[in-house]
Amino acid sequence: MRRAEPAVSPDLSLIPLWSGWLEREGIAIDAALDRILPPASLAPKRLHRALRYAVFPGGKRVRPAMAVLGYRSAGGRGKVAADLGAAIELIHTFSLIHDDLPCMDDDDFRRGRLSTHRKFGEAIAVLAGDALQVLAFEVMSTLPVSAELRLDVLHEITAAVGTFGVIGGQVDDLESEGKKISEALLRRMHARKTAALLRASLVSGAILNGVEAAHRAELARFGDEFGLLFQVVDDILNEVGSYAALGRRRGGDRAKGKATYPSILGAAKSRDRLRGLVQSSRRSIPARRRGVVTPDLYEGLVQTVVGRLPVDWSGPALA
Ligand code: IPE
Ligand code: IPE
Ligand code: MG
Numbered sequence: 001m002r003r004a005e006p007a008v009s010p011d012l013s014l015i016p017l018w019s020g021w022l023e024r025e026g027i028a029i030d031a032a033l034d035r036i037l038p039p040a041s042l043a044p045k046r047l048h049r050a051l052r053y054a055v056f057p058g059g060k061r062v063r064p065a066m067a068v069l070g071y072r073s074a075g076g077r078g079k080v081a082a083d084l085g086a087a088i089e090l091i092h093t094f095s096l097i098h099d100d101l102p103c104m105d106d107d108d109f110r111r112g113r114l115s116t117h118r119k120f121g122e123a124i125a126v127l128a129g130d131a132l133q134v135l136a137f138e139v140m141s142t143l144p145v146s147a148e149l150r151l152d153v154l155h156e157i158t159a160a161v162g163t164f165g166v167i168g169g170q171v172d173d174l175e176s177e178g179k180k181i182s183e184a185l186l187r188r189m190h191a192r193k194t195a196a197l198l199r200a201s202l203v204s205g206a207i208l209n210g211v212e213a214a215h216r217a218e219l220a221r222f223g224d225e226f227g228l229l230f231q232v233v234d235d236i237l238n239e240v241g242s243y244a245a246l247g248r249r250r251g252g253d254r255a256k257g258k259a260t261y262p263s264i265l266g267a268a269k270s271r272d273r274l275r276g277l278v279q280s281s282r283r284s285i286p287a288r289r290r291g292v293v294t295p296d297l298y299e300g301l302v303q304t305v306v307g308r309l310p311v312d313w314s315g316p317a318l319a
């Protein structure tokens with residue numbers, strides 16, 4: 001039977017702007033990752049192989065791209081933000097390796113292939129996560145900018161990863177399993193486990209070029225709204241996404257009793273919150289233009305993320 005046409009088609013017109021930009025900037029990001037990671041031929045080889053397995057070919061590279069976006073929006077021209085972006089991607093990868101472990105989400109697959117612990121064993125996966133995080137801080141501590149800016153970057157990122165950021169959010173996530181938590185707690189959990197690092201990616205990139213306070217605050221505002229939107233999309237995708245969009249079978253969150261937007265609020269309110277977060281993200285897009293960084297580029301990022309959803313979800317949200 002033919003599928004009914006969606007009532008509203010999503011506005012996906014600016015996705016090529018984001019993907020073209022990411023393709024150009026992504027070359028330097030991937031080159032930085034390759035340079036930073038130890039060669040798999042060096043001992044301990046199994047660990048180094050695991051690091052590279054988790055990082056390459058990788059996922060959407062949203063966080064490093066946002067770091068470079070922040071840097072360019074603050075007028076940065078060189079390649080230094082690619083190294084910062086790479087460091088942030090290492091932190092993100094550490095969080096994913098640990099997120100998939102049996103003691104956490106117990107996921108056998110990520111990005112369409114075996115998760116790191118299923119490929120290399122749990123002990124190596126734990127240590128690979130540890131190693132990626134330490135390596136990221138080593139890279140950030142040697143970024144070729146003034147010590148003052150470097151410290152500011154380090155502070156921004158540590159705050160986003162720590163107990164009030166990714167790690168604290170992951171604890172909220174685990175402790176909420178099987179519970180009907182409030183929407184306020186759900187929002188806080190998403191803000192910490194996901195939005196904090198996305199915001200810090202954008203802001204730390206801008207810090208690297210000595211951003212002024214007003215623009216920094218604008219970037220932080222967009223990062224917060226977009227970060228929440230990102231995790232709400234991830235929650236919905238887990239229920240309705242295709243294998244290709246998810247990289248694993250759908251339904252894992254529901255099976256584990258995870259607190260997500262669909263499980264706590266139901267489909268209708270999740271649609272409403274999704275649409276609300278698209279609007280608040282759009283409203284907080286910084287207006288200033290710097291070279292290729294225009295409001296359209298941020299809009300392209302929003303469309304790229306929401307456009308991963310099936311059209312019956314993305315249509316009303318992006319109309
Ligand atoms: C997945 O992040 C984990 C969340 C915080 C939702 P991404 O969706 O950015 O994962 P990759 O890196 O593109 O695979
Ligand atoms: C991951 O959240 C958030 C992290 C900080 C790693 P999820 O558990 O919802 O992400 P996926 O769906 O497994 O990527
Ligand atoms: Mg999780």
Ligand code: MG
Binds near residue numbers: 099100105107
């Ligand atoms: Mg997970």
